[in-house]
Amino acid sequence: MGAVRAPRQRVGAAFVALGVLLATFVLASPGAFAAGRPYSEYTFTFANGVTLTGSTQGGKGFEAPVPGTNPPETIHVSCSDVFDSGWSSNGAFPNPTDHPEWKILSYSIDRYKGDGTYHFTCGETFTPGSITVKKNATPSGEAFTFDLNGSIPDTPTGGTAGYNGETAVVVGDNSDSHTWGSLLAGTYSLSELMSADQQAAGWQLTGVSCTNGASGSASTIQLSLVGGQHITCTFSNALDDVPPPLEVSVAVVAGQCAFVDGASVTVVTITMAPEGGATVVFDGVPYTVSGS
Numbered sequence: 001m002g003a004v005r006a007p008r009q010r011v012g013a014a015f016v017a018l019g020v021l022l023a024t025f026v027l028a029s030p031g032a033f034a035a036g037r038p039y040s041e042y043t044f045t046f047a048n049g050v051t052l053t054g055s056t057q058g059g060k061g062f063e064a065p066v067p068g069t070n071p072p073e074t075i076h077v078s079c080s081d082v083f084d085s086g087w088s089s090n091g092a093f094p095n096p097t098d099h100p101e102w103k104i105l106s107y108s109i110d111r112y113k114g115d116g117t118y119h120f121t122c123g124e125t126f127t128p129g130s131i132t133v134k135k136n137a138t139p140s141g142e143a144f145t146f147d148l149n150g151s152i153p154d155t156p157t158g159g160t161a162g163y164n165g166e167t168a169v170v171v172g173d174n175s176d177s178h179t180w181g182s183l184l185a186g187t188y189s190l191s192e193l194m195s196a197d198q199q200a201a202g203w204q205l206t207g208v209s210c211t212n213g214a215s216g217s218a219s220t221i222q223l224s225l226v227g228g229q230h231i232t233c234t235f236s237n238a239l240d241d242v243p244p245p246l247e248v249s250v251a252v253v254a255g256q257c258a259f260v261d262g263a264s265v266t267v268v269t270i271t272m273a274p275e276g277g278a279t280v281v282f283d284g285v286p287y288t289v290s291g292s
Contacts, residue, residue, distance in 0.1 A: 130181040
């Protein structure tokens with residue numbers, strides 16, 4: 001009788017197949033899920049005219065060498081650093097103890113994700129600008145009050161910071177002026193604050209014109225100030241003709257008369273003055289009448 005053969009075991013084949021699958025998975029996963037590191041593309045401009053442009057891509061890190069520095073300096077290229085008024089907040093180059101020619105005038109950092117897609121931008125311009133207001137009034141000599149407010153980008157948080165330049169008085173003879181200086185780039189509103197007495201007297205704003213091309217006829221004008229820009233705005237006002245006093249001819253020497261017209265009542269009161277002339281009150285408004 002021949003030997004009985006044991007049934008074939010397929011465990012080995014299954015194990016080999018599973019091993020191939022695992023090997024395939026292990027070998028494929030690093031390439032399939034690999035991602036690059038986030039990086040920045042940057043531009044820094046210094047007060048001495050040197051411009052630093054580059055990228056942290058390729059493992060260069062966030063410390064960029066600055067050409068022309070001796071001994072060699074590096075700058076921290078990161079939106080987490082705050083370059084307050086052009087000086088580094090983390091103690092890296094530049095800082096206030098460095099030479100003033102290395103102060104940052106402007107910088108821009110574009111951040112990218114590891115796959116190369118754009119993430120966000122930070123940056124600021126530290127070159128100060130100014131806004132000047134002049135007044136042209138007809139007739140000249142009237143003083144007007146002005147107010148300056150602004151909205152300044154708050155880098156790197158992405159918000160805005162307020163600016164209140166307080167008020168200034170400018171005489172309208174086209175030679176007096178007031179300047180708000182050391183202004184950072186941002187959006188500003190310059191307003192003429194006409195008093196109630198000036199409005200009652202008949203003063204009207206006839207127009208506003210600015211050296212940056214902005215113009216209008218409203219009492220407030222919006223100005224977009226870029227780094228290092230100096231804008232002058234002239235507000236023009238004119239005094240409207242005041243209506244002549246009411247001329248009253250009466251046959252009554254003194255007393256009070258009432259005139260009824262429908263539902264309205266007009267009251268005229270005449271008071272004689274001992275030295276001559278009279279005061280006429282017409283519906284509560286006094287008028288002085290000369291004569292005897």
